[in-house]
Amino acid sequence: MTDPWVLAHQRARDAGVTLGPLTTVEDADLVNGIIEATWGGQHLDREVVRALAISGNVSWGAFDDDGTLIGFVLGWAGVDDGLHVHSHMLAALPDRRHRGIGEALKLAQRAQALDQGIETVRWTFDPLVARNAWLNLGKLGAVIDRFARDFYGSMVDSINAGERSDRFTVSWHLRRDPGPHQVTETPLDLLVRTDDPLPAPHAADVPPGRAAVIELPSEYHDLRATDPVLATAWRDAIADAVEACLDAKMVGATFDRARSAYVFAVPEAIEGGV
Numbered sequence: 001m002t003d004p005w006v007l008a009h010q011r012a013r014d015a016g017v018t019l020g021p022l023t024t025v026e027d028a029d030l031v032n033g034i035i036e037a038t039w040g041g042q043h044l045d046r047e048v049v050r051a052l053a054i055s056g057n058v059s060w061g062a063f064d065d066d067g068t069l070i071g072f073v074l075g076w077a078g079v080d081d082g083l084h085v086h087s088h089m090l091a092a093l094p095d096r097r098h099r100g101i102g103e104a105l106k107l108a109q110r111a112q113a114l115d116q117g118i119e120t121v122r123w124t125f126d127p128l129v130a131r132n133a134w135l136n137l138g139k140l141g142a143v144i145d146r147f148a149r150d151f152y153g154s155m156v157d158s159i160n161a162g163e164r165s166d167r168f169t170v171s172w173h174l175r176r177d178p179g180p181h182q183v184t185e186t187p188l189d190l191l192v193r194t195d196d197p198l199p200a201p202h203a204a205d206v207p208p209g210r211a212a213v214i215e216l217p218s219e220y221h222d223l224r225a226t227d228p229v230l231a232t233a234w235r236d237a238i239a240d241a242v243e244a245c246l247d248a249k250m251v252g253a254t255f256d257r258a259r260s261a262y263v264f265a266v267p268e269a270i271e272g273g274v
Helices: 004-015 025-038 046-054 101-115 130-139 220-226 228-247
Strands: 018-022 059-063 069-078 084-092 120-125 143-148 167-173 188-192 211-215 251-256 261-265
Touching: 004 018, 004 101, 018 025, 018 046, 018 069, 018 101, 025 046, 025 059, 025 069, 025 084, 046 059, 046 069, 059 101, 069 101, 069 120, 084 101, 101 120, 101 130, 120 130, 130 167, 130 251, 143 228, 188 228, 211 228, 220 228, 228 251, 228 261
Parallel strands: 084 120, 188 211
Antiparallel strands: 018 059, 059 069, 069 084, 120 167, 143 167, 143 251, 211 261, 251 261
């Protein structure tokens, strides 16, 4: 296994940032600036960053050359299904996204967890956000093992307000070097995009087999802004397809960025297992 801290700091250099711990109540003010720029409509109590730090759950920041905080990751130790880190928030300033900052921050969180003897990180994300799927599955190598419709109930921030808060839960096994899993069987096209803008289930009446592809819009938030009815149709269709895969004992193994598609598979059809 590549040294986790060496890997985290290398990714940070590639992204043009440095990594540092966030441990003070003043750091919480900086974090809240990023929360406001990312989500709006919510904030973090100043004491939380300090309380997390003194309990061994240090948050990590990504800093620009001038010392400006431009991204952060925050989580804490969880105990259900064994000891793990629950990673609750990850964000970078909107004009600094897509440059590898999120990956560097997650790798810092991984390195810290391994130092503490923790070998799993879990978190949730919206199934309709392709860029998050690519980071979580395509870059880091987490796997989807749970799904819930309306996981958080009604949310009031600017991104999620008015949406059903469907969420995947992923599990990231830290002893494995980061990177995508490989599915060894040809997957069935379970849900695909076509010339018709509506989602097209290919096999709604049959079991999804041992591996399956679920396509999604590549820019869901743009779709929602222009056609909320169509966006809801996609959210419903993806929820149905995901539930079919999980019922068939599959996990979300990887993300095909070229197709904007999840690849689900039974564990025996994933190289090296999960």
